[in-house]
Amino acid sequence: MHGTLNDQSLIYLQIAQMLEDDIxxxxxxxxxxxxxxxxxxxxxxxxxxxxxxxxxxxxSDGILYKKRGIGMFVAKGAAETVRRKRRDxxxxxxxxxxxxxxxxxxxxxxxxxxxxxxxxxxxxxx
Amino acid sequence: MGKSFRFLFQxxxxxxxxxxxxxxxxxxxxxxxxxxxxxxxxxxxxRTFPFVAQWILYxxxxxxxxxxxxxxxxxxARRRDxxxxxxxxxxxxxxxxxxxxxxxxxxPGLLRWGNQEEWELLFNLxxxxxIWLYPLLCLCVLALGCLSGxxxxxxxxxxxxxxxxxxxxxxxxxILMMVGIPAGExxxxxxxxxxxxxxxLWGNLPLLLTLGLLIVLAVCEAIIYRTxxxxxxx
Amino acid sequence: xxxxILKAVGLCKSYGSxxxxxxxxxxxxxxxxxxxxxxxxxxKTTLLSIxxxxxxxxxxxxxxxxxxVWENAEALSHICFxxxxxxxxxxxxxxxxxxxxxxxxxxxxxxxxxxxAQRLLAEFKLDEKKKICQLSKGQMSMVTIxxxxxxxxxxxxxxxxxxxxxxxxxxxxxxxxxxxxxxTGRTFIVSTHIIEEAASVFxxxxxxxxxRILENCxxxxxxxxxRYVSGSEEAVAxxxxxxxxxxxxxxxxxxxxxxxxxGKQISGDVDVSAMNLQNVFVALCGxxxx
Numbered sequence: 001m002h003g004t005l006n007d008q009s010l011i012y013l014q015i016a017q018m019l020e021d022d023i024x025x026x027x028x029x030x031x032x033x034x035x036x037x038x039x040x041x042x043x044x045x046x047x048x049x050x051x052x053x054x055x056x057x058x059x060s061d062g063i064l065y066k067k068r069g070i071g072m073f074v075a076k077g078a079a080e081t082v083r084r085k086r087r088d089x090x091x092x093x094x095x096x097x098x099x100x101x102x103x104x105x106x107x108x109x110x111x112x113x114x115x116x117x118x119x120x121x122x123x124x125x126x
Numbered sequence: 127m128g129k130s131f132r133f134l135f136q137x138x139x140x141x142x143x144x145x146x147x148x149x150x151x152x153x154x155x156x157x158x159x160x161x162x163x164x165x166x167x168x169x170x171x172x173r174t175f176p177f178v179a180q181w182i183l184y185x186x187x188x189x190x191x192x193x194x195x196x197x198x199x200x201x202x203a204r205r206r207d208x209x210x211x212x213x214x215x216x217x218x219x220x221x222x223x224x225x226x227x228x229x230x231x232x233x234p235g236l237l238r239w240g241n242q243e244e245w246e247l248l249f250n251l252x253x254x255x256x257i258w259l260y261p262l263l264c265l266c267v268l269a270l271g272c273l274s275g276x277x278x279x280x281x282x283x284x285x286x287x288x289x290x291x292x293x294x295x296x297x298x299x300x301i302l303m304m305v306g307i308p309a310g311e312x313x314x315x316x317x318x319x320x321x322x323x324x325x326x327l328w329g330n331l332p333l334l335l336t337l338g339l340l341i342v343l344a345v346c347e348a349i350i351y352r353t354x355x356x357x358x359x360x
Numbered sequence: 361x362x363x364x365i366l367k368a369v370g371l372c373k374s375y376g377s378x379x380x381x382x383x384x385x386x387x388x389x390x391x392x393x394x395x396x397x398x399x400x401x402x403x404k405t406t407l408l409s410i411x412x413x414x415x416x417x418x419x420x421x422x423x424x425x426x427x428x429v430w431e432n433a434e435a436l437s438h439i440c441f442x443x444x445x446x447x448x449x450x451x452x453x454x455x456x457x458x459x460x461x462x463x464x465x466x467x468x469x470x471x472x473x474x475x476x477a478q479r480l481l482a483e484f485k486l487d488e489k490k491k492i493c494q495l496s497k498g499q500m501s502m503v504t505i506x507x508x509x510x511x512x513x514x515x516x517x518x519x520x521x522x523x524x525x526x527x528x529x530x531x532x533x534x535x536x537x538x539x540x541x542x543x544t545g546r547t548f549i550v551s552t553h554i555i556e557e558a559a560s561v562f563x564x565x566x567x568x569x570x571x572r573i574l575e576n577c578x579x580x581x582x583x584x585x586x587r588y589v590s591g592s593e594e595a596v597a598x599x600x601x602x603x604x605x606x607x608x609x610x611x612x613x614x615x616x617x618x619x620x621x622x623g624k625q626i627s628g629d630v631d632v633s634a635m636n637l638q639n640v641f642v643a644l645c646g647x648x649x650x
Contacts, residue, residue, distance in 0.1 A: 007636035010580045011560055038542050045534055046560040047393055048542050050580070104629075133467050136460060193449040193456070199414055200443060201468040202436040359414040359443075 005044055015040060015054030020082045023063065028074050034064060036071050061085060130203050130211030134194060138215050141186045142222050145179065149226045153233070161239040175230050176251040176260060177300055179223045180267045184292065186219065187271025191350070192279050200359045209354045212272065220264040227252050227260055250304050256332040262339045263299050269346035270295060276353050295342055302335055363390035363438065363514040363547055364425025366411060371420035373406055373571075380406050381571045384420070388515065388549065393541055395562030395579070396551040397637075399645055403571045404551045405443075408517055412441040437470050440513035444520060445500040447493045454492040458503055462488065471512030480506045480536075497524030505533055509540055517549045522558075530554070534561050559637035569645045579637060585623065586640050590616035591630035599628035606643040618643040 005014055022028050037055055041048040055072060058064040063078045075081070102112045152175065155168030171178055190212065198208050231252050234245040253259030270292035278285025366388040373381040381403050388394060388411075398404045409415035411422055413429040413436065422428065424435035445461075447454055458481075466472045481488065484502040492500065501524035508518050522530045538561060541548060549566075552558055559565075565582060567575040575582055586606075589596050596615045604620040618635060619626075626632050635643070 005560070007556070007559075008634050010584060010634075012580060041538060041542060042535075044560075045531070045538065047538065047563045049392070049563045050560065053580075129467050133464055136463055193454075196449070197456075197464060198468075200441070201464055202412070202439060202441070203468060204431050204433055204436060206431060207433075356416065358416055359409060 005046070011046055012050050012053035012057065015044070015046075015051055016057045019054070019058060020063065020086075023074060023078050024082050024086075026079075030074050030076050030078060032074050033070070034072050034074060127207045127210045127214070130198055130208045131214050133198055133201075133203070134190070134211055134215050137194065138186070138190070138218065142218065145182060145219075145222055145226070148182070149175070149230070153230065157237075161234075161237060163239075172230065173245070173248050174251065175248070176223075176227045179227065180264065180296060180300070183219055183223060183264060184267050184271040184274075184296070187216070187268040188275040188278075190215065191272045191276040191354075195276070195354065195357060196359055199357055205355050205357055209351055212350075212354075216265060216268045216272070219268055220261050223264050224261045228257075247304065251300065253303055254332075256336070259303060259332060259335060259339075262336060262343070263303070266299070266339050266343050266346070267292075267296055269343055269350065273346050273350055276350060299335065299339065302331065364435075365389060366429075366439070366515055367421075367423050368407075368411060369421045369423075371407070371410065371422065372418045373403075373410060373415075374418050379571065381410070381417075384571070384573055386411075386566065386573055386576065388547065390514070390547045391545050392547060392563045393537070393561060394547075394549045395555075395558055395565045396549055396568065397553075397555055397565060397641055398551075398568035400553075402568045402645075404568055405519055407568065408441060408519055408549070408551060409443075412436075412439050412517065414441060437468075438514045439517070440469060440508055440511040440515070441517045442504045442508035442511075442519065442521070444523065445492055445495075445504055447495075447500070457489055457491050458486060458495075459488040461492075461503060461507060465507050465511060469511040469513055471514075473510050473512050476512075477506060477510035480510060498526065498529065499524075501525050502529070505536070509536060512544070512546070515547045515549070517551075519551050520553065521550060522552060522554050530557060534558065537561060555641055556636055556638040565637065567641060567644060574644055583635065583637055583640055585620050586635040586643065587619055587621050587626060588616055588633045588635055588639075589619055589626055589630050590614065590633075591628070595629045599626050599630045607646060 004018070005011060019028075019034060022034075028034055035043070037048050037052045040046075040051040040055070044051070055064060059066065059072075061081065062075055063081050064072050065075045067073055099112065107115075152168055152171045155166075156172040159166055159168060195208060199205060231245075231248055233239075234248070239245075251260075253263070270288070274285060274288045274292055277288045368384060368386045371381050371384040371386075372379065384407065386407075396404055396408070406415065410417050411429070413422070413431065422430070424432065424438065427435065429435045429439075445454070462477060465477075466474065484499075484506065486499060486502060486506070492503075495503070501521060505518065505521050508516050508521070522533055525533060534557070537548065537550070540546065550558065550562070559579060562579050564577065565575065565579045566573060589600055591599075591614070593610070593613055593615045596617050600617055600619050600621075603624065606618045606620060608615060608617045610616075618639065
């Protein structure tokens with residue numbers, strides 16, 4: 001497999017994630033066509049069935065839809081759907097590990113929150 | 127069967143051409159040097175063409191069942207189909223040599239090359255009056271060649287044994303045809319004074335030879351069929 | 361041609377007194393790329409040659425579309441088994457030319473695509489007139505691959521196709537394989553040693569070990585059942601209690617265990633990370649030694 005794919009998580013999940021990232025970032029807008037399963041497979045040198053699994057995941061989440069004979073398109077409100085999906089996972093994906101790591105470093109709750117606030121300020125000032 | 131025959135023909139086609147070319151060269155050379163008057167290599171080969179042709183056939187047949195069988199089965203050929211394609215190939219070789227032998231044997235008579243007795247050898251090597259003997263011997267030699275190749279591929283010791291037996295059969299057949307038939311006719315003459323059984327034996331030499339060759343052929347083909355139908359690709 | 365199911369049931373094979381395949385069951389469904397992986401001597405080539413009726417079996421059944429494969433013309437014309445070429449044959453050197461192999465393939469494979477074969481010849485920079493014994497190992501592999509791809513057989517089997525190729529040619533091979541699969545949906549079975557590179561190409565993976573099939577399932581489903589769990593000895597032992605631990609390596613008091621958790625959650629003060637196909641294979645077939 002090519003380039004940005006790694007062996008740290010299942011390939012079809014990475015494909016789905018990459019498409020979601022692109023939608024969030026505005027690389028693909030609503031009603032725009034995304035690469036077909038075969039194009040994805042060719043581009044990343046993976047089995048088309050794997051690419052299809054990733055795409056179908058997004059279809060079942062309502063982020064992509066299929067236009068018969070033409071291809072896959074970004075659904076209305078897809079960006080918002082991705083955001084909502086990621087928000088629900090945000091707690092488990094980022095917050096819990098953050099707190100776990102903080103605890104193992106013996107950081108108190110206040111110290112953690114102070115760091116979080118600092119990061120927010122630094123982000124806003126950019 | 128057609129597929130396997132075409133497959134084999136890739137290789138055997140050239141061999142048939144080689145035999146034809148050899149015959150043409152020998153014939154041309156003989157004609158060019160006076161039609162049997164001179165004593166050179168062309169004439170020698172001309173006189174003994176049936177015998178020399180058999181040597182060539184044996185060598186060609188040996189190669190038929192070695193790597194060709196392995197390759198064919200590895201491409202998905204049915205073993206049964208290969209066996210029959212093999213038979214077709216043997217018939218092709220036999221037919222080629224039979225026609226050539228007939229032409230060459232007829233030439234001295236047709237072209238009125240002197241000294242008909244000198245062409246007796248050629249005539250006898252071709253089976254004499256029993257015209258079926260020559261193609262039968264060809265088939266036997268070919269079958270023995272195939273078997274030799276097949277067995278040699280599996281076990282060099284057994285292969286050497288089969289080669290030895292092949293030569294015995296080959297030479298026995300040739301000598302009997304060369305010497306036996308004319309001698310047999312002389313011996314079979316009741317005025318020769320020899321015993322009844324000896325007369326019967328020699329008198330019926332063509333028949334006995336035919337039976338003997340048929341038996342050898344049948345045994346070879348049976349072993350070849352058995353071996354081919356259990357063949358595994360290496 | 362519609363593709364049938366190639367199936368082996370209760371397959372046993374022995375060479376003399378050594379049993380090489382033990383009561384093996386396998387079903388190849390059409391339309392997928394299968395990876396057949398196993399150590400040297402696991403029985404890959406033996407299995408493949410029995411499946412394609414090129415070798416005999418001691419017991420069991422091998423069928424294609426319900427009928428036994430042995431001497432079955434229909435099955436044989438649907439299957440292409442492209443084996444490693446040999447520089448030497450029974451009677452000495454392999455003096456056959458590439459052209460002979462191509463013509464033979466054209467005769468035996470009903471779907472043979474001559475134009476595709478010519479394109480591949482040009483791409484691989486192979487000279488038809490060259491003899492097999494004159495080719496390098498990489499070139500012999502390329503001929504094998506060429507014949508397999510251009511055969512357009514409904515079921516195409518490649519035995520160690522990438523063996524002689526350098527990494528750039530291997531990547532090109534996977535690309536060609538995927539292109540052909542995407543276009544035609546043919547069934548492919550690829551047996552290989554080089555596991556991780558090929559993992560993303562295989563939809564389904566078959567692991568064979570010591571003559572037995574260990575696994576036959578979709579690649580990502582298999583990989584997802586395994587995890588590396590690492591941390592202190594006690595934490596790892598606790599986290600992996602009740603799970604199948606395949607191998608363990610320890611440096612000082614830091615222990616890493618390869619476990620088959622089958623989707624169960626792993627909790628505790630441990631690091632959990634994914635295993636790739638190669639890791640899974642080594643864990644399953646390395647027999648406990650890390």
